[in-house]
Amino acid sequence: MNTHPIWSKLGTKSPLFRSTGGLLFGIFLANMTVEYSFPDIILATDIQGQVFYRGPVPESTTIPITKDSEVCGTSRKNTPIRVHTSGGLQHVIISIQGHPDTDSDQTQDYVLTNKGCEFYPAVGTVSINQKIHVSNKDAILHNTHIRTTDRAFLNVVLLPDSKGITKPFKKPGPMTIQCNKHPFMAGAIYVFAHPFHTTTDEQGLFRISGLTPGVYTLRSFHPVLGTQEQKVTIPSDGLASVTVEFSAPPP
């Protein structure tokens, strides 16, 4: 244990230490309130769940690639609905609506990487004021074109192995990502005005942390299958679990 030089110099058995320590302890006791109540501590908890797809899975279509095939390959499968063998649905955007706490403490950049002529992650969620960092890990040139529903957010050319570019998100809403040089590349980002959001993984699983107990609306959005909402109750103790099911889109 490191001891401050002044204490080493004085020594805990020195009369000066004993008298000063005793005086301070006496002042502490004199000022201590007799009644003390602990503040109510609200423990934040998590919600976890799984999103399933019930219905026939549409067959993937194949897109031929004629440009930069040495990096991008000669074809790409277009799979708008990605379903795991367990029935779990990937790339569903999950959010909690109506939570009183809207401040996000997310300070990490959202990293979007061009790699193998794909966007990683293909689908993601961010909070307002979080920054996106776009980079290119391919040995070819890409342009990353991110748009809101009505205007361009960013459209930049990135050299091979570019260090990238960073920009903050300022408005909530959906965004699309594409590369105009390689039109088969596609992705999406959803910007939220609160911190309670995520996307489902390959198995359709998700988890959102930091919720206080209460009744909220869980919103599930899939770009092909649409939006679902359901009420969820976050208990004061324990973990909330929920299951979401999407059915086949109408023909």
Next chain:
Amino acid sequence: MRLSLEPIWPFNRPPRNPGALAVALSLTLTAFPAFSADVSPIERTPSAQTGKALYEQACAFCHGIGGQGDGPDAFYLGPYSAPRPRDLTSGEYKFRSTPSGSLPTDDDLLRTLTVGIPGYMPSFQSLSDMDRRHLVAYLKTLSPAFQEGKAQSLPLPPGPIPATPESIQQGRALYVALDCMTCHSEQVNSPEGLLTQGKLKDRRGLTLHPRDLTNLTSYKNGHSPSDIARTILTGLDGSPMASYLEALEPHPEQVWHLVNYILSLSSP
């Protein structure tokens, strides 16, 4: 009775003392500022209200009364052809001096109003400078995006530089390295660039055609060296033309080589 259209005295004959008349006129103009729009303190501040009246006379035919690019003349441009008149409510502008995804500056809007867009939007140089500034003030009320704050112009690197054969050659190498030919073709009538022609879309899904760089006067964002450098560095939001600011970041002065090469494409 003799009718005359000549103005009455003192204008129908030379003044006896021209100096005194000049002093009197200047005193009159000072006393009644409304006689001189450029001197009026009111007119020095752009007014969105005045701009609205001008917009409804000069712009609404194409851009629509609400600014959504749906004016009556827009119908005659063809509902399935691009580019359409700009939807001024979106806050998305192609011709800017600001980074990709940013709003234009007041000077950017003023420049487009003044010079027009070759082949598409006429120049409004016939309006006074102040009237164009009134219009700029009104245009900014059409989109809530302008309440987000002001964007800053990107500084151009020092230049232009002389179009020497060496500079043009370096520009040609950049043109290839930056993959410009994917859209604009490597050579005139080369099938290389035509691969993407017809496949580039605007936000409405309408087909856009890459600019023919051999036709200098068709450059929509201007064809001076500075205009071309600005277009390369900022991109044209709302079209697939991306910003090359990041790509040229290590040596931004190289943009002038690229400009010299592009200008050489239209040289006789």
